[in-house]
Amino acid sequence: MDQVEIDWEPAREANRENWDERAVLHVEAYGLDAFDDPAHLSDVVRTDAAALAPFLADGLDGLDVCHLQCHIGTDTLSLARLGARVTGVDFSGPALDAATALAARLGLSATWVQTDVLDARAAVSGDFDLVYTSIGTITWLDDLDRWAAQIAGLLRAGGLFYIRDGHPVLYGLDETRDELVLRYPYFGDGSAQAWDEAGTYVGDGTVTHTRTYEWPHPISEVVNALIGAGLRILRMEEGRSLPWRFSPRMTEAGGDYVWPEGERDLVPCTFTIIAKKD
Template identity: 85%
Template sequence: MDQVDIGWEPAREANRENWDERAALHVEAYGLDAYDDPTHLSEVVRADAAALAPFLADGFDGLDVCHLQCHIGTDTLSLARLGARVTGVDFSRPALDAAAALAGRLGLEATWVQTDVLDARAAVAGDFDLVYTSIGTITWLKDLDRWATQIAGLLRPGGTFYIRDGHPLVYSLDEERDELVLRYPYFGDGSAQAWDDPGTYVGDGTVTHTRTYEWPHPLSEVVNALIGAGLRIVRMDEGKTLPWRFSPRMTPVGEDFEWPRAERDLVPCTFTVIAIKD
């Protein structure tokens, strides 16, 4: 990893090229055949639906839901199976094409919008009861104030925002060490972290556009961006498992991964925030 100064547009373009290639790999690696069972939901949505249940009086049925950074749509379509009217937003055309193909195969209704998440309010028609994002999303964004403004603009009054993502503290750890050691910045300074990696987080496929850019965002930045956009925080949680293997030392627990037993109470793996637009 190199710390670099780069403008948003070239960094975003490099990331889009990388994610365009990932789409085909993930179609192969995500186990999409499981969705042929009409009761099947993604593991991510099963966890998130449980976290949201106390805040949705009638569940997802009949809700207008906007899923930001939806990728190939497995979580979006899982929300549709729970009864929501869904709109998936992503900057990758191949990812949205894969999402649309999956929706067609499963006979599920969904709207797909190609746009940068930081321009979502201008690109997406209508407003929503729930704006949803989960998981592995906001490190790809430079400006969280602009992100939060999009969310507030998409929500109708009384609407709910939900995010579960990797905890910024876990992202600051050295994933290759045999113990918990800090390696990467927890606090951002506006510069990007540049990575060169031909692999992806699932499957064995590789990409040719290996260069990507991410930005560290401390938990305070996430919360304050949402507050600054006029949202009211009603719940925040931190979790001990991740839905992908961040480090080779993490061990499987169901469909998730966790640190070795002696370290599980030392560092959070995820955070969850639920906010309301009054």
């Protein structure tokens, strides 16, 4: 990893090229055949729906939901299976092509919008009861104030925002070490972290556009961006497990991944925030 100064547009374009290729690989690696069972939901949405349940009197049924950074639509369509009217937003054309094909195959209704998440309000029609984003999202964004403004703009009065993502403390760890060692910055300074990796987080395929850019965001930045956009924080949680293997030392537990026993209380793996637009 290199710390670099780069403008948003070229960084975003490099990331889009990488995710265009990942989308094709993930169609093969995500185990989409499981969705042929009408009762099947993604593990991510099972967890997130349970976290949202205390804040939704009637669950997701009948709600207008906008899923930001929806990728190939597995979580979006899981929300649809729970009764939501869904709009999925992503910057990758191949990802939304895959999402469209999966929705058609499953006979599920969804609207797909190709746009940068930082321009979502201008590109997406309508107002929403829930704006949802989960797992592997905001490190790809350089400006969380602009991100939060899109969320607030998409929500109708009384609507909820939900995010679950990798914890910034986790992202500071050296995933290759045999013990918990901090290596990468927790606090951002506006510069990007540049990575060159041919692999992806699932499956054995590789990409040719290997260069990507991410930005560290401490928890305080996430919370303050949402508050600054006019949202009221209802709940925050920190979790001990992940839906992907961050480090080779992590072991599988109930479909998620955890640190070896004895380390699980030392570092948070995820954070979850639920906020409301009054």
